[in-house]
Amino acid sequence: MLPTAHPLAVLFGDSFKAHAGKCVSCNRCKTFCAAFPRLYKIFEEAEQSPRPGHLPEGLEDQEEQRSEIDRGLREALALCSLCGQCELRCPGSLDLAKHIMKAKIRYAENGLTRKERLMAGVDAVGRWGSRLAPVSNLLVNNPLVRLIAAPLTGIDPRRRLPGFARPTFHDWAETRRGRTSGSSRAPKGEVVYFAGCTANYFDPAIGQAAVAVLERQGMEVVVPAHNCCGLPSIGIGDEKTARSLHEANLARLLPYVEEGRRIVCADCNCVHMMRNNAPFLWPTPETNRLAKAVTDLTSFLGELVLQGRFDTALGPVSGDVRYHYACHARTLRIGNETIDLLRWIPGLAIGYLDTFCCGMGGAFGMKEKTYDLSLEIGADLFENVRHYRPDRIVTDAPLCGRQIQEAVGVQMLAPVQLLAEAYGIPTAGQ
Ligand code: SF4
Ligand code: SF4
Ligand code: SF4
Structure with missing residues (x-):
């Protein structure tokens, strides 16, 4: 069918049409990012072009027009990093990002390129990169190697890649297996820690800090093997891979959920995928049970504060720290909780960076095709950091923190690393 209706309804299909009445035609979605204006433009141009069927060539032209529109749509959808901001800011509360996600899946059915698959395979890349470190790090840090590899990988040679960790976080956790609470107090509860790929392969210090801070609260922390949540695969529309990663995680994590344990994670991207995206895509009872059990670490610690179970014996940490309220942290609405938690640290000056997206969006900021756009999106935020000149972010x-660190040279930490520092707990990164 060629466009004759509201562009969003045409793109998203029947599932969206049921909600389309909530659209107040404010046109705000044209202003959130580069993807929506492109989508609207394609439909507007198609509406203005001569009607198929009125042309002498007939059906052939219609097919030609259809495939041209499809090509344009694929390109426009690739400009979406699934940041979720359209959904948060749409006055009609339409599930725009979730429907964009479905549209990506539909358009990916015609085939994905090798480069796209490589970029989404964070787990496999991380596993091999860590095994081969430090050689892998010498290679990815070499500008000439990055330049030569770019046509094969699709990664922009200007993008500095995070170093692979060896040992990984899971290697480290394995060496502690059998140990329960690191605190001298008796365990006050049990939680499962989900590290995600970033903490596991690139930033084990975040995972170590998370385990140490949870143990400091008297919790027993279990770290079962798990894999990627599937967000990068969904980012390119590869539902099959995303679902198989999700199913594998379900098999590993659900037994703990059935025992009443919470799944705690210090990366809002993983939490967003497991709590918001997975139940939308695969609404099974198992997925919903996992989604309910998953929580971000700062909210979990905030609950302990409310219950009077949070260890407030934090030492002073000096300096000015600014909080970047990342897109998926916004979808989880955890900004105030994180700031409130960090306010327990004596001597710390903490405030918001009052700007939106950093432009990273996982693989989005790495691809040659979208690297420049990624920096363009983050420009206001970088300017804001330069204005405030914080000691740390x-x-x-x-991953968003890395984008900011790379752009403006200010050190990035996860909130839990700052808490670990205030408790005087040494971790690998400090
Ligand atoms: S932002 Fe929401 S309400 Fe406004 S035009 Fe877009 S879909 Fe409609
Ligand atoms: S999820 Fe983000 S990038 Fe994608 S369409 Fe919405 S605002 Fe744009
Ligand atoms: S969202 Fe989390 S688990 Fe998924 S790829 Fe990113 S870091 Fe890994």
Whole structure:
């Protein structure tokens, strides 16, 4: 069918049409990012072009027009980093990002490129990169190697990649297996820690800090093997891979959920995927049970504060710290909780960076095609950091923190690393 209706309804299909009445035609979605204006433009141009069927060539032209529109749509959808901001800011409360996600899946059915699959395979890349470290790090840090590899990988050679960790966080956790509470107090509860790929392969210090801070609260922390949550695969529309990663995680994590344990994670991207995206895509009772059990670490610690179970014996940490409220932390609405938690640290000056997206969006900021756009999106935020000149930046999204660190040279930490520092707990990164 060629466009004759509201562009969003045409793109998203029947599931969206049921909600389309909530659209107040404010046109705000044209202003959130580069993807929506492109989508609207494609439909507007198609509406203005001569009607198929009125052309002498007939059906052939219609098919030609259809495939041209499809090509344009694929390109426009690739500009979406699934940041979720359209959904948060749409006055009609339409599930725009979730429907964009479904549209990506539909358009990916025609095939994905090798480069796209490589970029989404964070787990496999991280596993091999860590095994081969430090050689892998010498290679990815070499500008000439990055330049030569770019046509094969699709990664922009200007993008500095995070170093692979060896040992990984899970290697470290394995060496502690059997140990329960690191605190001298008796365990006050049990939680499962989900590290995610970033903490596991690139930033084990975040995972170590998370385990140490939870143990400091008297919790027993279990770290079962798990894999990627599937967010990068969904980002390219590869539902099959995302679902198989999700199913594998379900098999590993649900037994703990059935025992009443919470799944705690210090990366808002993973939490967003497991809590918001997975139940929308695969609404099974198992997925919903996992989604309910998953929580971000700062909210979990905030609950302990409310219950009077949070260890407030934090030492002073000096300096000015600014909080980057990452997109997926916004979808989880955890900004105030993170700031309130960090306010327990004596001597710490903490405030918001009052700007939106950093532009990273996982693989989005790495791809040659979107690297420049990624920096363009983050420009206001970088300017804001230069204005405030904080000593450090904290964010619930470690990969976003890397984008900021790389752009403006200010050190990035996860909130839990600052808490570990205040408790005087040494971790690998400090
Ligand atoms: S922002 Fe929401 S309400 Fe406004 S035009 Fe877009 S879909 Fe409609
Ligand atoms: S999720 Fe983000 S990038 Fe994608 S369409 Fe919405 S605002 Fe744009
Ligand atoms: S969202 Fe989390 S688990 Fe998924 S790829 Fe990113 S870091 Fe890994």
